[in-house]
Amino acid sequence: MTTAPAGWKSYTTSDGTLTFDYPGTWSVKEVDGAAALVSDYGKTMARLRTQVGPGPACTTKSQFMVYDSAPIPALAQSGTTPRFTYEARVNATAADPSKPNTFAYGITAAPEPTGTEACPISHVFPWPPRSASFGGVYDPFDTTPGKPMHVDTPEVYKDTTEYKYIKQAMMSLRPAGK
Template structure:
């Protein structure tokens, strides 16, 4: 698998932490902020025990990653957890590639950004925290909709949606 990213960003090889036979890389912004990870040979599948209010902020099908008649999607989505006491945990937001079924209705299972990729599955994505005040973060962006207008989000989206099989 290969993908494109801005020249000022770096890739950190975390192979020692990869699943057997898989890869694990972390994408870092120029200020060292981790914005996404790519892992392969992941075990996919989970049981949905509880659903939460769901919001879809952005979505795009990724035909280059289609496997066995299933086309993964890039999504930027959120869930609301009314029982969480921490503000960031109450409304987790994440972007990534998923092969999971699209939610139907106003609720969905917890965020699960894995997609079908031989021999089992892979993940490529990250989380958005509107409360993160780390240096270099876009200033005064406190909504997911506002975040989609930032250069950082546009670069992340472009990078993740550029993922393709090696040699293509």
């Protein structure tokens, strides 16, 4: 059985299949069938859903960046080991210059991107009886009240306590009871 870090709490999904740990100053709220991981200043950092369908089809590809990636062996199913990833996709056709990229972190079973282009971000992984999804978005223009000082690059965000907490919470996801 995994032990949460000192001062952290554990949450088990309403269907009783998955558990993760999160900072004691944060909370988890049930919203529209999902478990929303909420920071101490009230921002939803990520959502966990069980019993979801497959990820999006890969109909178009775009340039991508991967900032962080790590396997999560506790979630392995039928020879597939999901991984935590923090990544971006470039939207070269965005009309708003503040929205050319999508930055997101989550757990995926999609193949790791290679080359210069990748499928859309899909934070979905196999979990009986269907699939599960656990992910969130990094917005470099976020001005949520109470949020720690503005961080304007995904590389710098990776070094923040907020990001480290998010990653640690997602990496702790495991079958309930383990």
